[in-house]
Amino acid sequence: MREARNAQPSIFDRYAKHEMGSQLEMMSALLDRCPAIVDLVESDLIDRRAKATGRTGLPVESVLRCAVLKQSRQLSYHELAFYLEDSGSFRSFARLPQGVVPRKSALQANIRRIQPATWERINQALMQEALSTGLEDGEQVRMDSTAVETNVHEPSDSSLLCDGIRMLTRQMVKARQLLKVPGIRFADHRKAARSLGRQVFYTRGATKKKPLYEALLSYAEQVLEESREALKLVERLQQDGPVYAQWVWQVTHTRQLLRQVIQQTRRRVIDGEQVPASEKLVSLHEPHTDIIVKGSRDVQYGHKINLTTGRQGLVLDATIEAGNPGDVTRYLPLIERQMALYGKIPAAVAADGGYASVPNLKGAKALGVNEVAFQKKKGLAIDAMSSTPALYRQLCNFRAGVESNISELKRAYGLARSLWRGLKGFMAEVWSAIFSYNLVKMSRLIAT
Structure with missing residues (x-):
């Protein structure tokens, strides 16, 4: 039967004296501080009905750590298998059993078994760690939406x-x-x-x-x-x-x-x-693909996601939408999700102009949001949103930072286009990218 954790870690584990090695060591320490993360992944990888015979397979924590390496370094499974054999730092982070060198097919088969809902839950567990240690307070959040393309050709x-x-x-x-x-x-x-x-x-x-x-x-x-x-x-x-x-x-x-x-x-x-x-059906290979049109920009084929980030740029929450709902309809549900996930309503919420409306402003105030800022006012008075014009401008400047968060997720974590197949694969890749991004971000914040 597969083990949850490597029962016999190597005494020879070491990290390179390099910025990347130090970052991997800090990421490993963060994962150790959140043992619930491995427990959540365990249910996807361990079948309790299986007999305790035969090969044990990779430990659960090794599968999770290999997935983080793949997503954070944007490696193919072929490249991941090579680096796990070649790099001492990668092997130390992955906590592979002594002498085990997984093949690319084994890595793919194991990583793809982690369900999208599990990735979402372990991200929430990581964010709870960020809140408890003071890296993030959840008092001030910003929202924006973006489209993640599926791996399809231009349809006709x-x-x-x-x-x-x-x-x-x-x-x-x-x-x-x-x-x-x-x-x-x-x-x-x-x-x-x-x-x-x-x-x-x-x-x-x-x-x-x-x-x-x-x-x-x-x-x-x-x-x-x-x-x-x-x-x-x-x-x-x-x-x-x-x-x-x-x-x-x-x-x-x-x-x-x-x-x-x-x-x-x-x-x-x-x-x-x-x-x-x-x-419309736009792909026979990825039939779940939606047609996404945002403003006057080019049409994209994939799924729309809404992101909620905090002061430090950590992604506190994300939703993968069905179809192409207007941002204005998602504003209040995103605020309510903060209450459901973290037990409190943010004191200040900044969002793009697409979320702006009178009902949204009144609804946010009714939920307990003290300061509201929409990038485009759309006829709303500043004094109705925020207590002072200076605070409104500050929140608008704060909101602009979410664009850099989205850019980094797309450029460095693969959210420009999902290459994983099927709707579950798409959702799993999005959440694995968000989890890996948050883990790297937290390690950088601690190091500074």
Whole structure:
């Protein structure tokens, strides 16, 4: 059975006499001061029903520490495996058992088992440590939202149709050649669909594009029908092994997505209907992706997150939103979350102009916020928000600091674009980045 902590730490652990080595040593000490963090991760990695036989696997704290190394240094799993073997400082921080050198596949399999909710809880435990030691007081907070992109290409109806045709055809090829399912018949339209997709891309004018789309839709519907027949044949073999059941699930899921793409293409291109963003599918690989539009900026494809940071730039809280809700609707819930998480309402709250409204101002005051500042007043009087104009300007300057926090998260911790697959993977990467950022930030604050 997997151990929670390394029962026999090496006496040879050492950290390099370098700024990075000192930082890793301080980060390790911080994690030791919060033993509840390992206890929270333990439930994701240890199966109590498993028999105490066989290999034990990496200790829970080693998995967590390896995840922090990966996220804080922005390493691939291949690079992480190399540094864990090569660097004494990395091995000391990771607390790997003596002689154990994990492979990249083992690192990925273990790190991905930590659930998004667990990352969120351990971040809250870390922030409780920051509050108890005085690194942060939670009295003055600032809020802002940003978009984190998913790992998808620029979507278009033609490219999505081509993706669906390619994915279903590839699955039918697998069923016939690798799974040896008899009776599967289909025509390979991948080359023709790819050619039509290129023609759609280079053709200008809706009138000229329409017949090209009709031909592409015809191929997509034909592939749907062929995959339906193949699905019937493979479903009969599900009892022969999990590989058949997995094929059935993948094809069923892909068919549902392709059917949705066909419907939205017909509505938009053939019928000339304006399809709402909430009803659009923008990726067959990451179907959870939302369309994010912020002001007059370019459209982004991913998920919107709201961040709440304190005086020292620590991320006290974050929410990953569904769809593209307006900032104005999220202001009061974010303040209420501070009460739920930390047991008190901040005395001062600074936020971007997108959160500004009369109901939000009144609601914040009713909750017990003494000083409120919106970067753009939007008709609100300064004396209604803050006690003095000087304090209002101070809070506005304080709010601007959240932009640097977001910039650092995007540049140094991978929040510009999430590379982890699926919605759970996306959420886990966002929270692991926030946790790693806070851990590094706290180590720097203590060192100074």
